Amino acid sequence: MEIRELNIFSNKMNEQEAFYENVLGFQCFKSNDTRFEIKAGDTKLILEKSTKEFFYHFAFLIPTGSLEAAIDYLEKKSIHLLPLNGEKIIHFDTGRAIYFYDEDGNIVEFIERPTLNYPSSSDFSIKSIIKLNEIGLPVSEPKKMIKKLINEFGIKPIKNAPFNDRFCWAGDYNGAIIIIKEGRNWLPTEKPGIINDFSIKYIATGKEYNLTFVNNKIKNWG
Numbered sequence: 001m002e003i004r005e006l007n008i009f010s011n012k013m014n015e016q017e018a019f020y021e022n023v024l025g026f027q028c029f030k031s032n033d034t035r036f037e038i039k040a041g042d043t044k045l046i047l048e049k050s051t052k053e054f055f056y057h058f059a060f061l062i063p064t065g066s067l068e069a070a071i072d073y074l075e076k077k078s079i080h081l082l083p084l085n086g087e088k089i090i091h092f093d094t095g096r097a098i099y100f101y102d103e104d105g106n107i108v109e110f111i112e113r114p115t116l117n118y119p120s121s122s123d124f125s126i127k128s129i130i131k132l133n134e135i136g137l138p139v140s141e142p143k144k145m146i147k148k149l150i151n152e153f154g155i156k157p158i159k160n161a162p163f164n165d166r167f168c169w170a171g172d173y174n175g176a177i178i179i180i181k182e183g184r185n186w187l188p189t190e191k192p193g194i195i196n197d198f199s200i201k202y203i204a205t206g207k208e209y210n211l212t213f214v215n216n217k218i219k220n221w222g
Contacts, residue, residue, distance in 0.1 A: 001155065001171035003043055003132045004208075006058065007199040008106075009050035015103035016047055023077050025126040041131040054196045057136035057178070057186045059097070059109035060129045061116070067096050069124035070110050074100060082107070084188035094173060099188055107186050109134065113173050134176050135200060136186065138193030139216050142168045142179045148218065149177065153211060154204035175202060182216075 010016050013036070020038050021028040030036040034049040040060055062070055071088060074081065081088045082099040090097050097111040111133060114120075118130055139145045146168040149155040155177070161169040168179040177200070183192045199212040212219045 001175040002203045003135070003175040003200060004203060005044045005046060005199075005201040006132055006135055007046040007048060008056050008058075009052065009054050009197060010047045010104050011050055011053055012103050013047065013049050019103045023079070041129045043132040045132060050197075052197075054198075055105045055107070055191075055194065056196055056198065057107040057109070057134075057193070058132065059111050059134035061118075061131050061133040062110050062112055062124065062128055063118060063121040063130065064095075064112045064114045065120040065122050066124040066128055067098060067110065067112050069122060070128075071098060073124050073126075074098075082188050090188055105191075107136075107189060107191065115173055132175070134178055135198065136178045136180065136193060137170075137213065138180050138182045138184070138195055140182055140195075142166065142181055145179050146170050153209050153218075154207055156205060171204075 013034070017028060017030065017036050020026045027039040028036050036047055038045040038047070067089060071081065079100050082101070084090050088098055094115055095111055095113040097109050099107055099109050102108050121128065137145065143163060143165060146163060149170050150157065155170045156172070157170060158172045166181040166184050170177040170179055180193050182195055185192055195216050197214045199210070201208065201210050
């Protein structure tokens with residue numbers, strides 16, 4: 001699965017634009033006062049204005065070996081990392097990650113995945129970001145949602161991917177929709193996941209999908 005575009009909502013558009021462009025250093029494109037795009041490697045993160053308060057968890061893939069440099073990059077910009085048990089770097093079977101908040105309170109992740117065949121690096125700049133790698137999807141029934149994504153929308157989970165009533169990994173290491181039970185805390189915080197609205201464009205099994213999630217359901221697709 002390859003995420004191409006992710007469209008989320010914000011009620012702090014000016015603050016978010018300033019954070020992503022002026023603090024983090026992303027290249028941003030503003031089409032009007034209600035929408036701007038962030039170039040994230042080969043992908044786009046799009047923010048649209050909303051009066052509703054949402055928060056999201058999403059991840060950017062960075063080169064293997066660059067995480068320490070990424071920590072230095074963020075801390076020099078006075079961005080506070082979110083630790084787990086006092087540790088800034090969180091280790092998984094498939095990689096390492098760090099987390100921080102943006103201006104909307106979204107939980108943003110930088111993750112290395114050594115199993116992918118991208119060039120490694122010990123340096124980091126915002127141009128090092130390869131692509132969007134994950135988006136979180138809190139729902140009332142995770143197993144029901146992942147079954148629908150598998151049966152109707154091209155998702156092919158990795159072998160031995162965890163499926164249970166509170167957590168389901170939909171996708172692979174190139175890109176994933178992380179489905180959790182509404183109210184389950186997002187790692188590494190104690191912030192419970194809430195049902196969000198967002199749209200995503202991705203490629204899976206050789207086909208492009210455009211899905212919109214609204215109020216715990218897949219609203220439309222193309």
